[in-house]
Amino acid sequence: xxxxxxxxxxxxxxxxxxxxxxxVLGAGSANLCRIVLATCFLAVWGHGFGAGLHGPGLPWFFxxxxxxxxxxxxxxxGALPRIGPRLAILLTQCLAAPIAGLAxxxxxxxxxxxxxxxxxxxxxxxxxxxxxxxxxxxxxxKVFWIGTLFGFGSALGxxxxxxxxxxANEVSMLGNFNIDGGSAAYQRILGGVxxxxxxxxxxxxxxxxxxxNEPDRWKRGLPLxxxxxxxxxxxxxxxxxxxxxxxxxxxxxxxxATSPLVTLVLAHFIDGERPTRRAVIGGxxxxxxxxxxxxxxxx
Numbered sequence: 001x002x003x004x005x006x007x008x009x010x011x012x013x014x015x016x017x018x019x020x021x022x023x024v025l026g027a028g029s030a031n032l033c034r035i036v037l038a039t040c041f042l043a044v045w046g047h048g049f050g051a052g053l054h055g056p057g058l059p060w061f062f063x064x065x066x067x068x069x070x071x072x073x074x075x076x077x078g079a080l081p082r083i084g085p086r087l088a089i090l091l092t093q094c095l096a097a098p099i100a101g102l103a104x105x106x107x108x109x110x111x112x113x114x115x116x117x118x119x120x121x122x123x124x125x126x127x128x129x130x131x132x133x134x135x136x137x138x139x140x141x142k143v144f145w146i147g148t149l150f151g152f153g154s155a156l157g158x159x160x161x162x163x164x165x166x167x168a169n170e171v172s173m174l175g176n177f178n179i180d181g182g183s184a185a186y187q188r189i190l191g192g193v194x195x196x197x198x199x200x201x202x203x204x205x206x207x208x209x210x211x212x213n214e215p216d217r218w219k220r221g222l223p224l225x226x227x228x229x230x231x232x233x234x235x236x237x238x239x240x241x242x243x244x245x246x247x248x249x250x251x252x253x254x255x256x257a258t259s260p261l262v263t264l265v266l267a268h269f270i271d272g273e274r275p276t277r278r279a280v281i282g283g284x285x286x287x288x289x290x291x292x293x294x295x296x297x298x299x
Contacts, residue, residue: 001294003181003243004255007236012262014232016270021224024217027077032200033225035069035193038233042186050183056175060168061187068161069188069233070195075153082147083139090131091151092158093257094124099159101250104166110248115296120254122289127257130264130282162249169245181242188241189233251293258286 021030046052072092079088097120104110112120139147165188172179179187243252261283267273275283 001247001255003239004247004252005290007239007243007252008256008259008262010231010236010239011256011259012266014228014236015259015263016266017224017228017231021221021228024221024224028200028203030221030225030228031073031077032196034229035189035196035233037226037229038237039186039189039193041229041234042182042189042238045182046186050186051177051179052183053187055172055177055179055183055187057168057172057177057179057184058187060164060171061184062191064161064164064168065188065191065193066195067164067191068157069192069237070157070199072154072157072161073192074195074199075150075157078150079147079154082143083151084133086131087133088147088151088154089260090128090133091148092154093131093253093260094127095152095155096158096162097124097250097253097257099155100162100253101248103159103163104249107163108166108170110166110250112248112250113296116251116293119289119293119296120251122292123254123286124257124289126282126284126286126289127261128282129285130261130279132278159249159253162244162253165241165244166249169241179245181238181240181245184241184245185234185237189237192233255290255293258283258290261286 018030018034021034024030025033076088076092079091082088083091101112101117101120105112165184168184168187169179240252240256243256261279264273264275264279264283268275
């Protein structure tokens, strides 16, 4: 439970840093730079203090990064400009949890108890209340459905990436190999950085983008990228892998799904953005579900 909560907080800070760095450097450059930096940070940990590239779960962690970190994030970036961040994140976070729970049950035989499922449903209901788009959302039907498919693809990427990580941990345990969260995140991010780099090069060739050549652009943007790299792919994913090592994905993902709500709170204190009444109500419902989940697991 602690690892899931830490993941949620770190991912929320990551969103703040990501939004600001993307405005300064452009989304593609900021995304590639943060994942490369995170890979370097995790490599220092993995080879200096952790398992490095050793362990029987390495192929599975790498595949998890390709699916979740690589393809899943690409699908999310495809959904964001078409249906907006609220609906894109809603589809990703709320569909990923039940898909992951079902996939893990079918593949790995992990069963969730009824009270756990009920608490997870309460958490996701709170996220839906807080993030559901207004009726005023105006998008052409074709663009809307394409964006929705991308959002569904993002949910699939996050869900299957989490389940594959669970498989990697299971293989490691069967091989009597104890891998820490930081090393697991390192092995996983290698798949993600490969997919991200390939996509970046292809997109630059297909659709070149130009930003205003400000002399201090990287001076302003680099600290934001470093913050994003540390809070998201490095420490955030490290805690995420720690959580998946000990807890079924059907429990971890509903808790992590509250990260957009935490981001709303952070945005209020950092940028002065007041959350809407619906966001507050949804946040209270989600937090209540998380507290119930903790109480249920403690009994």
